[in-house]
Amino acid sequence: xxxxxxxxxxxxxxxxxxxxxxxxxxxxxxxxxxxxxxxxxxxxxxxxxxxxxxxxxxxxxxx
Numbered sequence: 001x002x003x004x005x006x007x008x009x010x011x012x013x014x015x016x017x018x019x020x021x022x023x024x025x026x027x028x029x030x031x032x033x034x035x036x037x038x039x040x041x042x043x044x045x046x047x048x049x050x051x052x053x054x055x056x057x058x059x060x061x062x063x
Contacts (some may be wrong), residue, residue, distance in 0.1 A: 012018075
């Protein structure tokens, strides 16, 4: 356990470690934005296609 702590201390003191942490945070924020966008667009697309299916059913072309 002590070796792990020493390794983490050395790693976090280097400037490359700070850059890696910054990139990880940016990646996490980008992934959150993409996932929420997919959720919003997916919900809207489902409503759009559901409306078309209802219209086809009303017109007698549905199953």
